[in-house]
Amino acid sequence: MTPGSRGRCRIASARLFAASLWLIGLAVHAASLQVQTLTQPADAGARRFPFVLSGDARVAQRINDRLFIDSFERMAPQEARVGMREVDADAWASMPTVDYGVLRNDSRILSLQIRAEGCGAYCEEFTVPHAFDAATGRHIEIDDLITTHGRDAMARMMQENNLRTMRRQIAALKRAKPLPGKVARDAGEDVEERIALLETCIAERGDASWRNIQGMGKMAIEAQALVFSQERCSNHAMRALDDLGEFSNRWPFAELRAWLTPYGSTLLLGLGAASTPDAPFGQVLRGVLGERLAVTVWLRRLEADGSASGIYFYDRFRRPIQLSGRYRDGVLELSESASEGQWRLRREGTALRGTWTDGAKTLPLRVAP
Numbered sequence: 001m002t003p004g005s006r007g008r009c010r011i012a013s014a015r016l017f018a019a020s021l022w023l024i025g026l027a028v029h030a031a032s033l034q035v036q037t038l039t040q041p042a043d044a045g046a047r048r049f050p051f052v053l054s055g056d057a058r059v060a061q062r063i064n065d066r067l068f069i070d071s072f073e074r075m076a077p078q079e080a081r082v083g084m085r086e087v088d089a090d091a092w093a094s095m096p097t098v099d100y101g102v103l104r105n106d107s108r109i110l111s112l113q114i115r116a117e118g119c120g121a122y123c124e125e126f127t128v129p130h131a132f133d134a135a136t137g138r139h140i141e142i143d144d145l146i147t148t149h150g151r152d153a154m155a156r157m158m159q160e161n162n163l164r165t166m167r168r169q170i171a172a173l174k175r176a177k178p179l180p181g182k183v184a185r186d187a188g189e190d191v192e193e194r195i196a197l198l199e200t201c202i203a204e205r206g207d208a209s210w211r212n213i214q215g216m217g218k219m220a221i222e223a224q225a226l227v228f229s230q231e232r233c234s235n236h237a238m239r240a241l242d243d244l245g246e247f248s249n250r251w252p253f254a255e256l257r258a259w260l261t262p263y264g265s266t267l268l269l270g271l272g273a274a275s276t277p278d279a280p281f282g283q284v285l286r287g288v289l290g291e292r293l294a295v296t297v298w299l300r301r302l303e304a305d306g307s308a309s310g311i312y313f314y315d316r317f318r319r320p321i322q323l324s325g326r327y328r329d330g331v332l333e334l335s336e337s338a339s340e341g342q343w344r345l346r347r348e349g350t351a352l353r354g355t356w357t358d359g360a361k362t363l364p365l366r367v368a369p
Helices: 003-030 057-072 089-094 148-175 182-205 253-259 262-269
Strands: 034-041 046-053 097-105 109-119 123-133 218-221 225-230 247-252 284-289 293-299 307-314 321-328 331-336 342-348 351-358 361-368
Touching: 046 057, 046 109, 057 109, 057 123, 057 284, 057 293, 089 109, 097 123, 097 218, 109 218, 123 218, 123 225, 148 182, 148 225, 148 247, 148 253, 225 253, 247 253, 253 262, 284 351, 293 361, 307 331, 342 361
Parallel strands: 046 097
Antiparallel strands: 034 046, 097 109, 109 123, 218 225, 225 247, 284 293, 284 361, 293 307, 307 321, 321 331, 331 342, 342 351, 351 361
16 A cells, blocks of 8 residues: 555545544434333322433433422432432322423424422412423523514514403403393303403503513423413403413414524524523522532522522432522522521623522532533
8 A cells, every 4th residue: 555545545534433423423412312201199190200311311310300390399310210209298289180291302302391280279280391402401491592682572472462362352252242131141240250351461461571581471392383371361269250261372483583592593493503501590500519518409580670599409418498589790699598598609601609608607609500
């Protein structure tokens, strides 16, 4: 073999090796996450809850912890065989039924919907959608996908759609003419109560607060669309008068192109290769308190006024500790509910770094995805 042919062979081998690595990476990325079902006996059949498996254990744990902490305020088991043993009796008493469905599971997104019955003074069914970046386990938030301008426009259009729906329903109720007699009087009173409920709702939801990200409600990701659900007009006592129930607005991806962030284009449309957002809110974070105390933290989404809240766990003890406070000027300050512990953290890239203080004791604290 001549020196020139050996050089060409080395180049060809290098290209083949690089191509094989690319194909291996593509195969890993193309594999969807696996969703197993955990079951728990209940009076009315069995409770069913998702448990995610992945070739990357960190991704699976991040997803499972987000689902368990949000639903039960408990860390997820590390193995499916452990099941839901750590979910206590109080949690089951307040959630007698729970089930789930998979809306989407592919190389980019895992989208689930938890369906449950919540009980306090009364019991009522509810749904909670969750969507995750299949490659990283990040919980996908609306501001990850849609620009500020896009969110403002969508919130305004959703508000207008919902107000229009209520006005049409009022017009339909007014056109309905009951037959003469006592039955008619009773029916007429019922119609007036239904109209009054909607008119009150229109007055409330015409407010500017319904034209921001909080007013957009819950976001579910389907195969080709985002679906936003807003709560119904009625409380539990007046539910029988509510003809509309929850409001729903569906946005096909094609209609969102102009409003997508680079990450949104990558995740929803498969275009480009944008980096993952680094905002910590809405996410499960892990880190160390002091030199060796491992902690897991879930920070809820920020409220419009900067109010912040969350839950954290010492990994060794796995018991929830509530957090509440405020995020302002890049500083997150939180207070613990069970002690005098105070957190003061600043953003450093994808991490939060600062101090934990309890009385005279101060320790360093760092958490990150």
